[in-house]
Amino acid sequence: MTKYIITTESGSDLKQDVIDRYDVRIVPMHVTMGDKTYIDGSFPVTKAFDYYNESGQLPKTSGSTPQDNTEVFQQIFADYPDAQIIHIGYSAVTTVSFNAAHIASEEFEAGKIHLVDSKNVTLGLATIVEETAKYIKSNPAVTPAEIIAFVEDIRERVRFIFLPKTLVYLHAGGRVSNMAFHGANLLNLHPTIKVEDGYLKSDKKYRGSFERCLKKTIDDFFKRYNIAPETVRVGGSPGVTTELKDLAYSLVAEHGATNPGAWFDTGTVISSHGGPEAFGMVGIERP
Template identity: 40%
Template sequence: MSKYIIVAETGADIPAEIVNKYGIKIVPMHVSFGTETKDDMTFPVSDIFDYYHKTGTLPKTAGSTPGDFEIVFDEIHEQYPDKHILHLAYSAITTCSYQSAVIAADGLDYITSIDTKCVSAGQAFLVLTVAEWLEKNPDAPLDVVIETVNDLINRIHMGFIPGDLVYLKAGGRVSNAAYMGAKILNLSPVIEIVDGKLMSAKKYRGSIMTSGIKLIKEFSETHHLMKDRAIFVYSGDMNPALKEKAENTAKECGFESCMWIQAGCVVSTHSGPGAFGIIGFSEK
């Protein structure tokens, strides 16, 4: 058994089976619907879309507070006093969660927080990979663990196509002119996570099906992704046709297996329903 316990935020969208298998502890992020604030993942993602449809206003997302982390850190330390807490944080540029964890852990030498510079399924895949590594190296020294995590952070890549640009426009992430131009020309922007920031990388013309397949081929080649498994992320309901086509395309590109992660409330607030993306590690 590993001497480490991994902690991540709900915004990592880590599937429940992975959380349970590796004993990962989850800290809530938050979503506000007008004057009502709820803990992330305590309600269905469809509530985000329904709220925007009814009000024309996006819910607001917020990171975990120092108090949120204190509760989880204290519970872990009380139950496992000899274990080291490894917090693999949601991108510090996009939210306050990492800084909140640092505040909560002030003066506690049994807690290490690392900014993964990832969000959603990117963070989930990094957490899963670290958990698998710790299972094989349960007694690894902390400096080796940190070195391993940082190597993975430097090699992970995530790109996705938003499902509905109106969500990015409503959130102030694209201008009205850019939104209208994309709609008229049937363009789909590719958003990449670069050093923790969400950056518009390029645009594809065509449907999410056409653009998604282009993304798999070009993204995996451009970033020289490892081919042991393709990680796909989607928001809202799964498109069966896209799922089948994506998995066939991944196989054609040389990927040995595929794993699907559903985007949670935090990222879906900005991507809208129908988003699709790919995550992977570049080869060493």
């Protein structure tokens, strides 16, 4: 029986219990604040917010390097010489990480490392990784080609959207124009961001309190997509209040998602762009 090991980047924000359960190996991404570069996940996300508040500069996030990938791949083969690696990468159009994994894979025996672009980030990527791990566990005789086909199918059905509490971070990063930023503040607008073909794209805009906009975001998510309720997960960046978390859980339950699991905490890579108190949710459309 083939031993499969899944690898992915730290920007997947994969929960530790999932990492432990399926022995997923994490390739680090990086965050630079001032003249210091840190390994993503090695410090609290709030440190990035503090850095912005103190300096007026956003942390700079960067993808994994070929060396980062090489070190992880080497360790896997040291642990399991006959293993097959399935690398499910952070959206290739948003970072150099996927290309870095490709470069690193060329150092190893052909046919031992299989790369697939998740076309997703954070909660969306984590969902794809976990579902793939479950698939492999349930199908111990599966081939690498079948695993890749599974990932390529499910990535096209994963729907991930987030609702920033503030546009300050997106504006500071150049993702929101001055006009859009000031207009949104003036009109009390909250635009949502969706992931489509690997890109982060502006989506529907809602007006009113953040609570009202969160309700509309969740309602429209289920109206728009034929989501399998058991695949729904909710989460956000640090700062989301207990009241808003409870509201999100009650709203998704109204749509049949009665077991969305523990709150999903986003890491520094995505939170540096979305800012504090952002809300996110993911679900997989039925085939």
